[in-house]
Amino acid sequence: MSDHGFRDIYHHVSAFNNAHDQQSFGGETDSIYRVSPPSVNPSYINFTDCLHGTSMDYGSLEKAFGLSPSSSEVSKQQVGAEDLVGNTDEVMGTPNSSICSSSSEAGCEEDSDKSKKDGQPKGTEDGGESSKKGNKAKTKGEKKEREPRFAFMTKSEVDHLEDGYRWRKYGQKAVKNSPYPRSYYRCTTQKCTVKKRVERSFQDPSTVITTYEGQHNHPLPTTLRGSAAGLFPPSMFTPSPSFPHGLLMQMPNYHHQMNNQAAAGSMFAQNVSSFQQYAHQHQVPDYGLLQDMVPSRFLKHEP
DNA sequence: CGTGTTTGACCTGCGC
DNA sequence: GCGCAGGTCAAACACG
Numbered sequence: 265m266s267d268h269g270f271r272d273i274y275h276h277v278s279a280f281n282n283a284h285d286q287q288s289f290g291g292e293t294d295s296i297y298r299v300s301p302p303s304v305n306p307s308y309i310n311f312t313d314c315l316h317g318t319s320m321d322y323g324s325l326e327k328a329f330g331l332s333p334s335s336s337e338v339s340k341q342q343v344g345a346e347d348l349v350g351n352t353d354e355v356m357g358t359p360n361s362s363i364c365s366s367s368s369e370a371g372c373e374e375d376s377d378k379s380k381k382d383g384q385p386k387g388t389e390d391g392g393e394s395s396k397k398g399n400k401a402k403t404k405g406e407k408k409e410r411e412p413r414f415a416f417m418t419k420s421e422v423d424h425l426e427d428g429y430r431w432r433k434y435g436q437k438a439v440k441n442s443p444y445p446r447s448y449y450r451c452t453t454q455k456c457t458v459k460k461r462v463e464r465s466f467q468d469p470s471t472v473i474t475t476y477e478g479q480h481n482h483p484l485p486t487t488l489r490g491s492a493a494g495l496f497p498p499s500m501f502t503p504s505p506s507f508p509h510g511l512l513m514q515m516p517n518y519h520h521q522m523n524n525q526a527a528a529g530s531m532f533a534q535n536v537s538s539f540q541q542y543a544h545q546h547q548v549p550d551y552g553l554l555q556d557m558v559p560s561r562f563l564k565h566e567p
Numbered sequence: 568c569g570t571g572t573t574t575g576a577c578c579t580g581c582g583c
Numbered sequence: 584g585c586g587c588a589g590g591t592c593a594a595a596c597a598c599g
Contacts, residue, residue, distance in 0.1 A: 430570095430571095431571095432571060432572085433571070433573080434572095434592075435590070435591055436574075437588085437589065437591095438588095439589090440587090440589090446589085446590095448590070448591075450591095
């Protein structure tokens with residue numbers, strides 16, 4: 265059953281090249297994908313169960329979809345958010361071009377800058393006294409490093425798309441030049457700094473723009489409202505050194521095929537095959553991951 | 568009572 | 584320095 269949903273969702277992922285809609289992001293997003301569920305049926309709303317750009321490596325995800333350049337150098341380095349902004353603007357306006365400059369592994373190293381801006385003012389270390397609003401002095405002198413961002417556009421009637429994680433809304437702001445407010449959500453799991461912003465495109469009110477920021481450092485909650493746990497084992501959502509982030513980086517670029525669903529499916533199958541190869545060569549246990557996430561007919565059986 | 572939402576105030580970065 | 588816009592905080596409130 266999850267089989268069906270997964271396949272459909274992935275088939276509807278396509279490159280996002282609408283320059284106008286980009287602007288509604290403020291050009292801040294590292295990567296943007298358009299996700300068009302087959303319908304507005306709420307059962308498809310949890311599409312991000314599958315995508316989970318915040319828990320998986322962004323770069324891997326991009327490559328998995330064949331949406332990024334095949335060049336792999338960016339996968340090795342942490343790309344500054346500011347750089348990405350510029351690249352994104354430049355790249356994404358071009359049809360059939362690579363989606364983004366690939367924030368790549370940035371999310372994997374975010375442990376070091378957990379206390380970047382607000383530094384989780386409530387609760388944790390730094391003397392409780394300063395845990396008020398004046399605590400934002402942060403580490404002065406250092407320019408704050410933003411988490412890699414990853415955005416999806418989704419045709420949906422509801423703003424907050426179910427993705428398996430638990431989110432707490434902590435703010436809402438009116439967006440300039442847009443009649444629709446932007447909502448701010450934070451993962452409710454302790455020590456998880458992942459945030460997401462949800463807004464509706466003023467260009468296309470039926471489109472919801474979800475921007476993830478950061479990377480989950482925990483598996484999916486066991487008490488799910490969505491069905492993500494049924495689609496992916498927790499191991500997939502936990503940053504693991506054994507997870508082949510680099511694998512998908514090596515995948516060929518298929519984004520030119522994304523025009524039709526069949527091609528997307530074929531791309532997916534090939535990527536899966538490569539994953540198997542990598543797992544085999546590097547002795548990476550998949551914990552049944554492939555079986556869970558991949559329709560069996562996509563799996564090639566190595567001799 | 569625990570959890571999540573709402574909402575006005577506050578903070579910060581940035582352009583002028 | 585000032586004003587604007589984006590982002591965050593936290594008290595009040597709603598709900599199961």
